[in-house]
Amino acid sequence: MPSFEVPEVVVVRLPLYVRALTTLLAEGSEMVNSQQLGSRLLMTPAQIRKDLSYFGKFGKQGRGYNTRFLLRELRQILALDMEWRACLVGVGRLGRAIINYPGFAPEAFNIVAAFDQDPLRVGTEIGHLTVQGMSELSVTVERRGISIGVVAVPAAQAQEVIERLVSDGVRGILNYAPLAPKAPAGTVIRNIDPVLSLQSMTYYLRDCLGVSSA
Amino acid sequence: MPSFEVPEVVVVRLPLYVRALTTLLAEGSEMVNSQQLGSRLLMTPAQIRKDLSYFGKFGKQGRGYNTRFLLRELRQILALDMEWRACLVGVGRLGRAIINYPGFAPEAFNIVAAFDQDPLRVGTEIGHLTVQGMSELSVTVERRGISIGVVAVPAAQAQEVIERLVSDGVRGILNYAPLAPKAPAGTVIRNIDPVLSLQSMTYYLRDCLGVSSA
DNA sequence: GCGTGTGAAGCTGTTCACAGCA
DNA sequence: TGCTGTGAACAGCTTCACACGC
Secondary structure, eight states, X not given: OOSSOOOHHHHHHHHHHHXXXXXXXXXTOSEEOHHHHHHHHTOOHHHHHHHHHTTOOOEETTTEEEHXXXXXXXXXXXXXXXXXXEEEXXXXXXXXXXXXXXXXXXXXXXXXXXXXXXXXXXXXXXXXXEEEEGGGHHHXXXXXXXXXXXXXXXXXHHHHHHHHHHHTXXXXXXXXXXXXXXXXTTOEEEEOOHHHHHHHHHHHHTTTOOEEEO | OOSSOOOHHHHHHHHHHHHHHHHXXXXXXXXXXXXXXXXXXXXXXXXXXXXXXXXXXXXXXXXXXXXXXXXHHHHXXXXXXXXXXXXXXOOSXXXXXXXXXXXXGGGTXXXXXXXXXXXXTTTOEETTEEEEEGGGHHHHHHHHTOOEEEEOSOHHHHHHHHHHHHHTTOOEEEEOSSSOOOOOXXXXXXXXXXXXXXXXXXXXXXXXXXXXEO
16 A cells, blocks of 8 residues: 555565464454564564555554554464465476465465366366366456466476466466576566575584585 | 674575586586576665675685585584484474474475374374474483474474473474464574564565455 | 776665654 | 653664776
8 A cells, every 4th residue: 555665574474474364353352552562573672663654644642543443453464364366387296295285375365266287287286276288277267366376387498387377377476396486577476496495504503513525 | 713703694595506516517517607696586785795705715716606605614614514303392283293204304404203182192103203292301312412403393482492492402493383482692592483574575475466355 | 808806885774862652 | 759752862774876806
């Protein structure tokens, strides 16, 4: 809703607030202040207030924030108050694990279609989905209102698959392939890459431990 | 190797360079300059040179970098030239997928033990591992030289498990549980959280699409 | 000429500190 | 009094631009 640019770091933090507020509400806290939120999330209260101020005034001086109200506002800002439909591309081991991951649906992210380039996999059942061939991608995306593509193909094919998704109308990509894909303009990419996470972790672990040498 | 502090953002980018250099080498490029690297990774050449300068001088004026040499140096800086042993805690659906994920071993990250709190799971075989009870954690960590813990338990238990791992000597945590855990001092935590990724993505997708309302 | 390495400049994000309101 | 919202100060990261060496 703000017409000016909000820093991306701020947007990335909003889901953390959503999660913390959800927990607080479940614990029965109807009011919360930036101090309390900050100590949960290990952030300074000033940062939380500043982040929220990009989007409006949600608190009451001297009292803090109404948990329920702030949560609802943030969910609306992030567009979490609607259903988001996703398709999966790549139904190998990783893809199957993603389909069966129980964390998406409760947050209104629904994987409603699965695709694979391998003809041997097309037509098989995974979870409650029938694997489709890539030729059906375009039509399915439009018909089912799919706006997010989850990419779980080998690195070598990922760039091609991402470009295909985008050209067929998908604007958001959740990429599990181990590469830094080039995002076509106007798209949003998020990468899930445990190996990269580990590889930057070892820098800090380096002198404290580490086994054998190669 | 630098005695002064290197910004964490820089450390996080190094694995990207490692990956790009590996690809370049496989393609036969024995030399590379910051311009070329930058266009692969969608970064400015200046940033790459600045990042590398935190660690030393790896290039030759007028020529660029020797791909093989720079790659070896970066791998050494990140301590990727040794084997890293990890244990997994939580062998539910997610945990089993992690054990079977084929991306870790080629990068010298080896999951050498698996634990679960549920007695029904203890003793079962997953991949080539026998699931152990939490009571064996401490001894196994020490005996096998485990320095990384992979956490794949439900959110409610994650904080407790992380603290247990740390108190038993594990300094690096790769956390798959959907929460923002508090890291005990001196530990390195990396979170893998696809739902958070999606929830910040939708902010940008909000007006371009989105299905039905709740 | 070309590309690195690097101080300096510029910019972006974080923290401070306080006015203002309940 | 207590806590928000926010301009101003500060810190940190990125980009610039050029001296240097190949």
